[in-house]
Amino acid sequence: MAVCFSSPVKPTTYFTIRTQPKPKNPIFRCQCSVTTITTTEPQPIYTSVRSFAPATVANLGPGFDFLGCAVDGIGDYVSLRLDPAVHPGEISITDIDGPSKLSKNPLWNCAGIAAIAAMKMLGVRSVGLSLSLEKGLPLGSGLGSSAASAAAACVAVNEMFGGKLKADELVLAGLESEAKVSGYHADNIAPAIMGGFVLIRSYDPLELMRLEFPINKELFFVLVSPEFEAPTKKMRAALPAEVGMPHHVWNCSQAGALVASVLQGDLVGLGKALSSDKIVEPKRAPLIPGMEAVKKAAIEAGAFGCTISGAGPTAVAIVEDEERGRMIGEKMAEAFWREGNLKAAVAVKRLDRVGARLISSIPR
Amino acid sequence: MAVCFSSPVKPTTYFTIRTQPKPKNPIFRCQCSVTTITTTEPQPIYTSVRSFAPATVANLGPGFDFLGCAVDGIGDYVSLRLDPAVHPGEISITDIDGPSKLSKNPLWNCAGIAAIAAMKMLGVRSVGLSLSLEKGLPLGSGLGSSAASAAAACVAVNEMFGGKLKADELVLAGLESEAKVSGYHADNIAPAIMGGFVLIRSYDPLELMRLEFPINKELFFVLVSPEFEAPTKKMRAALPAEVGMPHHVWNCSQAGALVASVLQGDLVGLGKALSSDKIVEPKRAPLIPGMEAVKKAAIEAGAFGCTISGAGPTAVAIVEDEERGRMIGEKMAEAFWREGNLKAAVAVKRLDRVGARLISSIPR
Known part of the structure; x- marks a missing residue:
């Protein structure tokens, strides 16, 4: 099914997305609106591209709603090709390898919405595109499944047309999708696109800080996903409307310690901060059977x-060694089974430092 | 007046203050109690010492109650000498160059309380000490006046006996004083002793993170102190008991950005974070006549x-250049006068990277 998107009659000649010259400490700022940013319509440089976007871990304890990071080796794939059968300026989703409940209507599909937003920003009007999506991530797992689809899609569109959109602009395109699916939060989509750790500093204008985890240090995530549905809406409803001042100060200080630990590559400090949330986790953990025991098991196992x-419902632990991570993951899965009566899948994955990327392409 | 402090009958042989081997990323941890930590009583290595401790800026906007930094060039001085006229194991305050309302009773004086705590931790029982205090900081200015006296005093005692106490132990000694004067908060005393920026991660055990501002970058503080009393008690009473979740998330993210900006030496990011508090400053600023206009004037002036x-009541702005800082300070002082009808003193000072230190000594 091909669905049109409303491209502007003529491209604007000004940049509504203000990008800064690349700073030493990468900070990305742009105004919050998806409008065409190119002065002339870009031409495709490939006949087809294939992209990958990683899973992401948002919140990270005291980083609730403003911090996330990318996890390598699991994620979603998008293949995109020029398709003369699709009306120029339009996009069609041809295949989805994943849960059957995902819509092929691009206006109701994360990949579709983000691809459309990217096409709109680029001002693509003269070619039609076919998109196929391979879901590597389960839905509703807490691993940024929707963000991975959106990130892979908008990066695929961007690469197809010569990579004219910058990281922050791609995040804005992905946010169009996130806003429709799970709320206007960039803590999954930003690291899915940019890789590493990303701090969302503000939304208006969108301002993102990439926090560099030292390149010479290893960081692995133990991801233990139980067979349990934890709908984002229900988990949001569990949050307190107000926070007592002592807990606010505590979580703020832990957020600061978390950021410092990331930048310093201090795994002990990072782990301690990750475990320290006194506001959100205490409300949500009881809604996931066994979660409190899983956390205890992870810490006890090292x-x-x-x-x-x-x-x-995924539980995330951090370690510096893959094999140790597997052992810890088994202990966590055992705890999910023992205390929550839930089967759980274990994965041990490295920090992804790259973010969404082109993995293959066929030039025109 | 000599006042005895209760030294233990015999020194304990164990360390209640657990110090870690010096880590690459300086984190200081110790248990929260002031007890003797030395196995044998240390002997004085000087007949007299003179120490200095800098002013400190606590809170730093979203760093409320857990972040502070030291400011070079203004602070308090303590002179300490072996005094056979003082009963062994006791301390006497002989002179105070400063406000007349300061007590010479060591149990009611910041410097005295901290000196006694340091003597207790060292297990000093065989010599008596005389202390004189020179206040370089006005009381109740928001520049860590009590912490500077306490820091200078406990560092003087420590140096007198060979510097056996570590930074975190000295902070603990200083906290004894802060607890009696302004509450059990380490966000002034920790940077006064350690210098630079210090994040208070936890109190039990006391855990401090030194945040290194890059050595090759300059950072100046414009300190504008109006003639106005802003009692800590009244300013504490102005704080909200609860914080709405959106403001909590906002301030947490700004705290993270503040920490990242310090570590990266990003003055633009640091300034933005400093100005971003939506919780504490909006409640306190209206209690200081002219403060909102002063902030506006500082930002407008660059x-x-x-x-x-x-x-x-001191307003603090940050700049990278001393001369520009003076110009901005004048604009801020003008705003205090124009909008608050308050005279104000301006000082422009560098970040202090050293903390409390010995400045002269006479060997035995």
């Missing part, structure tokens, strides 16, 4: 720290 | 950011 990934 | 120093 993880530096453990918390809920995103809105759950 | 400061990277501006907020209230500690509990006020």
